[in-house]
Amino acid sequence: DTVVTQTPLSLSVTPGQSASISCKSTRSLLHSSGKTLLYWYLQKPGQPPQLLIYGVSNRFSGVPDRFSGSGSGTDFTLKISRVETDDVGIYYCMQGIQLPWTFGQGTRVEIK
Amino acid sequence: QVQLVESGGDLVKPGGSLRLSCTASGFTFSDYYMSWIRQTPGKGLEWLSHISDGGSAIYYADSVKGRFTISRDNAKNSLYLQMNSLRVEDTAVFYCAKHIIGETAFDIWGQGTMVTVSP
Numbered sequence: 001d002t003v004v005t006q007t008p009l010s011l012s013v014t015p016g017q018s019a020s021i022s023c024k025s026t027r028s029l030l031h032s033s034g035k036t037l038l039y040w041y042l043q044k045p046g047q048p049p050q051l052l053i054y055g056v057s058n059r060f061s062g063v064p065d066r067f068s069g070s071g072s073g074t075d076f077t078l079k080i081s082r083v084e085t086d087d088v089g090i091y092y093c094m095q096g097i098q099l100p101w102t103f104g105q106g107t108r109v110e111i112k
Numbered sequence: 113q114v115q116l117v118e119s120g121g122d123l124v125k126p127g128g129s130l131r132l133s134c135t136a137s138g139f140t141f142s143d144y145y146m147s148w149i150r151q152t153p154g155k156g157l158e159w160l161s162h163i164s165d166g167g168s169a170i171y172y173a174d175s176v177k178g179r180f181t182i183s184r185d186n187a188k189n190s191l192y193l194q195m196n197s198l199r200v201e202d203t204a205v206f207y208c209a210k211h212i213i214g215e216t217a218f219d220i221w222g223q224g225t226m227v228t229v230s231p
Contacts, residue, residue: 048223049157049207049218051218101216105156
């Protein structure tokens with residue numbers, strides 16, 4: 001299976017500051033189609049996960065431009081600029097190139 | 113609005129069976145691939161199975177292969193997960209999720225249904 005590893009596992013951020021989460025995969029997520037099948041989700045307390053980013057860097061509908069994704073191959077980053085209190089929750093990356101599709105362990109973001 | 117609603121979660125004994133349902137609304141269900149994903153405190157999020165829009169392509173995670181069966185009824189806008197030979201370690205919140213066309217990403221998730229397997 002493709003293992004996806006996130007760091008750090010938890011993050012405490014001052015409102016208005018930035019935060020970054022790393023996601024590393026044990027295999028390249030570049031598909032033969034040219035797409036890179038790496039996604040980011042946010043699970044707010046008491047809610048199901050919600051899609052933030054698809055294809056490494058494409059924000060899903062309604063996602064603020066404070067969220068940005070970058071990376072290629074096996075190394076990826078989610079950056080949250082100007083963190084707000086509503087950004088608290090657990091952030092997951094997920095690989096979609098090889099079955100079984102797998103998620104990272106999650107990064108818990110809290111506000112200082 | 114676009115919505116997925118799961119049902120069928122319950123408390124069941126090891127070795128028992130359960131059938132989960134997921135009812136879709138607000139979009140053309142028959143156009144989209146669908147998946148089941150579960151979440152436990154210990155193992156986090158685990159993709160279990162997905163089914164193509166017409167139901168002809170189906171895949172399972174090894175952890176549930178041979179025990180769980182995914183199916184869909186496009187006329188009823190419904191997705192199902194038949195779970196047999198349940199184990200204590202199957203205890204989890206089960207989500208159904210809709211795929212984005214052309215991607216393996218899930219853009220819509222249900223609220224989840226709790227399955228507890230306990231003697």
